[in-house]
Amino acid sequence: AQSVAQPEDQVNVAEGNPLTVKCTYSVSGNPYLFWYVQYPNRGLQFLLKYITGDNLVKGSYGFEAEFNKSQTSFHLKKPSALVSDSALYFCAVRDPYTDKLIFGTGTRLQVFP
């Protein structure tokens, strides 16, 4: 069955330090993976996606994500965190056969000055 796991409810990091938000997935067939961000009282905004090709994908606001097929992971990263990156981050997987789009439970990123 299709599923997404985000093992950390919250990630705390100091401004200027690198950050990683973890995501693992399960899906039949080739995975279509996405990261979204949600700021308070807002809808979801797309950050980046992995469809095929290079395992390191780059997205908006300096974020990137590393796809690892053997570990079924798609971790979100940023080399230098900003206080303004503080938000709720969601990983998602789209099933290529059913078109179902499933999200993880979200990880709250807190960047401290």
Add this chain to the structure above:
Amino acid sequence: NAGVTQTPKFQVLKTGQSMTLQCAQDMNHNSMYWYRQDPGMGLRLIYYSASEGTTDKGEVPNGYNVSRLNKREFSLRLESAAPSQTSVYFCAGGGRINTEAFFGQGTRLTVV
């Protein structure tokens, strides 16, 4: 070009009342989705529609019905609202399988 539009933005219902949440997209997307967001639970898929004329259950369909009226519109109906349905509801539209979905701004529903 409004993207994905949800109405209403806020709603308070009494237990047992019914209502329909409306969603419309102007991006010519084949797929549309309804989610609910609850603290600590993330976004959970209620129903989705992979194309006009089809609908399928998601992770938490009980207590809800949907209608894909046409390619643009995908409505979510609560026939008899319960306090457990208090949540923020999001609609999304998705294009080809390798593209991202776009979300509406959400409907905050409170059932008292």
